[in-house]
Amino acid sequence: MKRRWLMISIVTALTTVLITIGLPRLISAPVVAQSNTNLLVSAAASLQDVLKEIQPLYQQNQPNININYNFGSSGALQQQIEQGAPADIFISAAKKQVDALEQKNLLIPGTRTIIAKNRLVLVVPANSSGVTSFYNLKDAKVKKIAIGEPRSVPAGQYAQQVLEKLKLWTQINSKLVYANNVRQVLASVETGNADAGLVYTTDAKISKNVKVVVAADEKYHSAIIYPLAVLKRSKNVDAAKNFSQFLSSDQAKAIFKKNGFILP
DSSP: OHHHHHHHHHHHHHHHHHHHHHHHHHTSOOOSOSSOEEEEEEEEGGGHHHHHHHHHHHHHHOTTEEEEEEEEOHHHHHHHHHTTOOOSEEEOSSHHHHHHHHHTTOBOTTOOEEEEEOOEEEEEETTOOSOOSGGGGGSTTOOOEEEEOTTTOHHHHHHHHHHHHTTOHHHHGGGEEEESSHHHHHHHHHTTSSSEEEEEHHHHHTOSSEEEEEEOOGGGSOOOEEEEEEBTTOSOHHHHHHHHHHTTSHHHHHHHHHTTOBOO
16 A cells, blocks of 8 residues: 555656646747748838848747748739739838728738838939929929839829929929839939939938938828738738737837838
8 A cells, every 4th residue: 555655656746847847848939930931021112121131130030931022112012912912911111002902801900010100301412412402393404303103102102292282293293203113213313314303211321322402391291101911811821920020029120210210
């Protein structure tokens, strides 16, 4: 009888030890990706530099998640998604495009969030002079003004709003040169192919070949925000949600701020 109780005591003690050792492993945070997972992020062109800088930082903690980017104008990316192009996450430079996808039931509910804000500025080539305000765009020496195509490029939509508010749109319309995305606007001014252009603060910040003349008054245009959402067609929803959450983390916010973005 004593031997039996001794055996029971030993088994009980061993079981307690095993549970104590094993439980931490059982309740540790779930691994997002057990093997290599590829995520495709369709994002506004103005996010190129900041997202590429954030990527290695994220992958230090999630080495099995490979991030691939598809940069372009928000309107073009929206159309691609509507036509069935693969993507896990969409980040627009305006709410209009995300609204459209939401209305078509293409987004996972609850995943939509704003990750950053921006400002619109008038830029000219770094070595130019004479343009000190938006009203100088009427001057005869200003022959070409680059903006994004307003129908598909948010930066172009904001530019049109500002120029209309200042009652300049009809006066300078013949000078306007339209670009497929905001980085093309920047390139046109950098190379001197345009005498002026309207880009985001963050675009002007990365170039030594342009200078900022003036920032547009925010009351003259819609709020410049970057909404993000996970797409229903994603085959890696958990990983997509994980990366989306990281973009709102303190680590990511620090990089956004360093690159000139305004935190939401």
